[in-house]
Amino acid sequence: MSPGSQPSVSSRMLMGFAELVEEKCGIHYRSEDRDLLASKLETQSLRGGYESLFTYYDRLRNDDAEGAELRELIEALVIHETYFFREMAPLLELVDGTLAGIVQSGRRARVLSAGCSTGEEPLTLAMLLDERELLDGVELVACDVSTKAIARARSGKFGRRALRDDHSRPLASRYLTTSYDGATIDPRLHAAVRFEVVNIIDPVALATLGTFDAILCRNVLIYFADDRVLRVVNLLANSLHTSGLLVVGVAESLLRFGTPMVCEEQHGSFLYRKQR
Ligand SMILES: C[S@@+](CC[C@H](N)C(=O)[O-])C[C@H]1O[C@@H](n2cnc3c(N)ncnc32)[C@H](O)[C@@H]1O
Known part of the structure; x- marks a missing residue:
């Protein structure tokens, strides 16, 4: 993004998703990892049958009182890498x-x-x-x-x-x-x-x-x-x-x-x- 220019809607939305995830479980997506986040969000949005990432975002922000949809997203984002006798x-x-x-x-x-x-x-x-x-x-x-x-x-x-x-x-x-x-x-x-x-x-x-x-x-x-x-x-x-x-x-x-x-x-x- 050039200095002073506005982020595109999608990158702003991506920032919104990243903030939501961080608020909920602490996981931080650095700007260089946002492509990875975007691809995971697209998969989740398709899985949930949302029309677009925007409707998915709106649902997470404004219509997920029990937090079930956000929990699903977090399940898809966390890395479970572990094994016996590690370190x-x-x-x-x-x-x-x-x-x-x-x-x-x-x-x-x-x-x-x-x-x-x-x-x-x-x-x-x-x-x-x-x-x-x-x-x-x-x-x-x-x-x-x-x-x-x-x-x-x-x-x-x-x-x-x-x-x-x-x-x-x-x-x-x-x-x-x-x-x-x-x-x-x-x-x-x-x-x-x-x-x-x-x-x-x-x-x-x-x-x-x-x-x-x-x-x-x-x-x-x-x-x-x-x-x-x-x-x-x-x-x-x-x-x-x-x-x-x-x-x-x-x-x-x-x-x-x-x-x-x-x-x-x-x-x-x-x-x-x-x-x-
Ligand atoms: C890479 S695994 C590490 C597992 C194990 N500690 C090890 O070293 O093998 C990271 C785990 O941290 C969990 N995790 C991430 N954020 C968390 C949070 N806010 N509260 C509790 N667990 C969290 C993830 O779900 C994931 O299972």
């Missing part, structure tokens, strides 16, 4: 350091996997805890904004792509029953994780889950704009006990956001500790 080093640090210490002190620890997708992350944590006979001492809660992802997590069944990391075969053979089309988790382990549909940008919804000793929020904040990351990190910090730990993805860093959490290096993994 193991910080999970091992968490289990062998903080969680083992809390359980040995006689207290039951609480851990939240925020943005758990289809459940492979909290279930990997459950495997590590069970292997060390710590599982009974830790309450595991997992949440995602996507109803479909949580339904899948609750089913305890996983596709072949969930097993793409081959490094933890002993854990996989102990806790997963594999077949030609995927895997089923040991029901005892599955029962140890409570899966909930919760939008982590919603402070009221997040607060219903209670307070935790550690929160995993990995490969979720990358989809948010910087100001949103800071707000969400502050919300997650509110859901941590003093000295609680926040674990983000290995390619994510919170240092440039100036959060009140202090970054600690533990054997090559970076974890963020709540100070007060």
Whole structure:
């Protein structure tokens, strides 16, 4: 767009869609990703039988009191990429350091996997805890904004792509029953994780889950704009006990956001500790 010119109606509408999505779930579409957004919107608009993107937009903005149509759109936009045994080093640090210490002190620890997708992350944590006979001492809660992802997590069944990391075969053979089309988790382990549909940008919804000793929020904040990351990190910090730990993805860093959490290096993994 040349300086001073008006955006075309369609690019203005696209901006409107992008704002709506960001308002609802935090996912930010940078201007260079708007083509991707446009193509997903066209698919959704056709699926819903709308005459045009304009009528679809109008419906979302002005005639979707229950939010059902917007939820459908968000289901189509979220990226559920996850698999068992992903980014193991910080999970091992968490289990062998903080969680083992809390359980040995006689207290039951609480851990939240925020943005758990289809459940492979909290279930990997459950495997590590069970292997060390710590599982009974830790309450595991997992949440995602996507109803479909949580339904899948609750089913305890996983596709072949969930097993793409081959490094933890002993854990996989102990806790997963594999077949030609995927895997089923040991029901005892599955029962140890409570899966909930919760939008982590919603402070009221997040607060219903209670307070935790550690929160995993990995490969979720990358989809948010910087100001949103800071707000969400502050919300997650509110859901941590003093000295609680926040674990983000290995390619994510919170240092440039100036959060009140202090970054600690533990054997090559970076974890963020709540100070007060
Ligand atoms: C790429 S997956 C990461 C899954 C897992 N944490 C991992 O690292 O393997 C990102 C997940 O974040 C979820 N998500 C995105 N925005 C969210 C929000 N506002 N509240 C809760 N979950 C959200 C998506 O639905 C998706 O399942």
